[in-house]
Amino acid sequence: MTDHVRLISADSAAHEALRTVRVLYTDLDGTLVAPGGSVLGDAAGAPSLVVAERIVALARKGLDVVPVSGRGRPQLRELTQLLGWHTYIAEAGGIIVRGTGLRAEALVDHGQWPDDLLGNGETPVAAMNRVGAAEALIEAFPGRIEHYAPWQMDREVSLLLRGCLDAAEGQTVLDGLPLPLDLVDNGMLRSYGTLTCRDMPPHAYHVVPRGVSKARAIMLDLAHRGLGPEHAAAIGDSATDLEMAGAVGVMALVGNALGSNGVRDGLANGTRENVWRTHAERGEGWAEFADAWLTAVSDDR
Ligand SMILES: [Mg+2]
Known part of the structure; x- marks a missing residue:
């Protein structure tokens, strides 16, 4: 099923497409960072500069990197600043922030929700709590879904849950609520927390206002920059990440992504002419992508 996904380092079409790319939208967990969350580790979590060296090499070339993550705004601000980047997309596409200092500009995306859907000063998460979105899922799938503590705190646009769900069945539960919501x-994930299911690995799930996605956030950010999809690439490891393919010229999957059922389904169901993979996993795969990008851009200058 996934054998047909071409290796990014060995494909002339990828090389050609990467020549015009100026910004990379990167997932973090399962993609950039080692198990445990460090950028100073290899795919197995052993100390390594493999990622850090590429972050520096891309910065030296003036190539921009934007983290796109399910993590919340405070976490991403710190990470973005620490790695020398400038823009970040938090909460699975719900928040785009340009700048990490006092004059940072934030765009909170409500997707397809009409302006009058939220009460005065109400955040999308407060509205989801008002209609009991998380509780509805927990009640419908006992032992199979829970709040993803402690990362569910201080969120604005998306609820963060951990579970082992058929996403389509979860979506049906959300469709019974009086708010248009998507389950992403x-x-x-590595840990089951207090889940009792063992028939599939635990996943992170987000409940977002209908239409909010990483892909949509990338489109909004590219429009703000005056760039087209041919100037952008994305890299990730999940089904949600694969949807970024629709917003960019080059979509890369790190090697470990191909173990995900959601990714395999996405590859089987979509036209994926602009999707490539790396041989290596996690940060080592990210480095492999960076090397292919740096080579393509060097050719052009
Ligand atoms: Mg990920």
Whole structure:
């Protein structure tokens, strides 16, 4: 099923497409960072500069990197600043922030929700709590879904849950609520927490206002920059990440992404002419992508 996904380092069409790319939208967990969350580790979590060296090399070339993550705004601000980047997309596409200092500009995306859907000063998460979105899922799938503590705190646009769900069945539950909501599968996790299911690995799930997605956030950010999809690439490891393919010229999957059922389904169901994979996993795969990008851009200058 996934054998037909071409290797980014060995494909002339990828090389050609990467020549015009100036900004990379990167997932973090399962993609950039090692198990445990460090950028100073290899795919197995052993100390390594493999990622850090590429972050520096891309910065030296003036190539921009934007983290796109399910993580919340405070977490991403710190990470973005620490890695020398400038823009970040938090809460699975719900918040785009340009700048990490006092004059940072934030765009909170409500997707397809009409302006009058929220009460005065109400955040999308407060509205979801008002209609009991998380509780409805927990009640419908006992032992199979829970709040993803402690990362569910201080969120504005998306609820963060951990579970082992058929995403379509979860969506049906959300469709019974008086708010238009999407259930987004943001990839595999390592820990089950207090879940009792063992028939599939635990995944992170986001509940977002209908239409909010990583892909939509990328389109909004590219429009703000005056760039087209041919100037952008994305890299990730989950089904949600694969949807970024629709917003960019080059979509890369790190090697470990191909173990995800959601990714395999996405590859089987979509036209994926602009999707490539790396051989290596996690940060080592990210480095492999960066090397292919740096080579393509060097050719052009
Ligand atoms: Mg991920």
